[in-house]
Amino acid sequence: MSFSLARFLAVLTKEFIQMRRDRVTFAMMIGLPIMQLLLFGFVINSDARHMPTLIEVNDDGPLVRAVISGMRMSEYFDIQGSVSGAENGEQALREGSASFVVVIPDNFERDVVRGLRPELLVVADASDPAAIGGAVGAMDGIVKVAMTETFAGPLAGVAPAPAPFGVAVHRLYNPEGSTTTNIVPGLLAIILSMTLVMMTAIAIVKETERGTMEMLIATPARPMEVMLGKILPYVLVGYVQTVLFLLAGFTVFDVPFEGAWRAFFIGFNLFIIVNLALGFLISALVRSQMQAMQLSMFTILPSVLLSGFLFPFAAMPGWAQVLSNVVPTTHFLRVVRGVMLKGGDISDVAGELWALVALLIVISAIAMMRYRRTLD
Structure with a gap:
């Protein structure tokens, strides 16, 4: 039997009609690729930014303000406000309302000037280690910029070299990462x-x-x-x-x-x-x-x-x-x-x-x- 264009078109038309009637399958054929394109194109990103952050400020001065300003300017930290006490900070981390709590210790700037190398504490929710990696790595750059801006001009020789203070990262809930x-x-x-x-x-x-x-x-x-x-x-x-x-x-x-x-x-x-x-x-x-x-x-x-x-x-x-x-x-x-x-x-x-x-x-x-x- 020879090939019939009429029979071929009849079967082809029938399939298109069946496809139109099967609305769920037709919607899946169109909707699933679009969803995959949007999700994979826009949503998937391993570099987490704008992480909710709380600040516990126990000292105030030009250097502290420079560090906080640098964190605000950074895309990694989204400072939500202040917190008092380690218990309240840990509660915020446990509830998920904060990913970081940055603690400025007492007499921080005085100890910096005296060369005692105080430590700025960053308490992180490390239950998802991939989420905090970028922000923790950005702290070194933020500290360097804050030092440059604060100890400039007449104060250039006040801060001891090479590093007047350190940044200690305390990873909660998954310390091994x-x-x-x-x-x-x-x-x-x-x-x-x-x-x-x-x-x-x-x-x-x-x-x-x-x-x-x-x-x-x-x-x-x-x-x-x-x-x-x-x-x-x-x-x-x-x-x-x-x-x-x-x-x-x-x-x-x-x-x-x-x-x-x-x-x-x-x-x-x-x-x-x-x-x-x-x-x-x-x-x-x-x-x-x-x-x-x-x-x-x-x-x-x-x-x-x-x-x-x-x-x-x-x-x-x-x-x-x-x-x-x-x-x-x-x-x-x-x-x-x-x-x-x-x-x-x-x-x-x-x-x-x-x-x-x-x-x-x-x-x-x-x-x-x-x-x-x-x-x-």
Whole structure:
């Protein structure tokens, strides 16, 4: 049989019509490359800048003001204000409201002039070692510029040479700068997000394809009852994954657990339920298992790139940081690292827990509204 242009065009037209009808797949083909381009082009940056910084000033003078001014002019430090006492500074680091606390000791300038080489202390949140490297390295340049500006003209010979004071960096929560200590806790958030969303979405869509969902819709069960009944069995799956992860983290990777178990327990339960609700929502938006898998993968990319798992959160542009707040993984990642590495309690991660609650309410409400539409 010879090649028929008419038959070829008929099949070609049919494929374009089918592609147009399969809106989820078509949107993935267009949306996923655009998202990858934007995220990889604008968001990914390992050189974190504008790190929130607090200053504990116990001495005031021209040299101190020059150092602080140099930090303000630098792109690495974003001075949020002052703090008093080591306890308040550490609390800010533990809560995540500051990445650095710079301590100016008592009689700093007097000791500089006398040649006693006092030390300017920089206390850093080293739970993510990649995030603080650039800022710590920039301190030497800031100090040199401050010295040049302060001891100039008639004061050029006042400061002893070669270095009138030093900069001591105290790395909290990960003093060895181990990448494993930072990455492994974050893996729990990524693993739960990847598996629970996809499993829930595919399992529910599978029932739709087989026709059993129609029988469930015909029952008097309400949307909330169906939603809870479908997602709660997968909570057990999340528990199993979490237990296996913790055992591996403690025994194989020697990851510490410094904080309160109750804060971790509340956080991972909320995160599990949020992901299952998201999987339920995806199942209400698609009609096939392939679409469910595609849309699930679409949600995983922001979880990996926007949450601060692989790349420093502070290195992202402002719009990406705002967008990351609607990604559940972002908040759970802060809970896990805040509890396991920083020794946080419920009060230290309360903001992230409430954010997970808000996301759960929004996702659940949309999922139930969409589920009601499927009853028509």
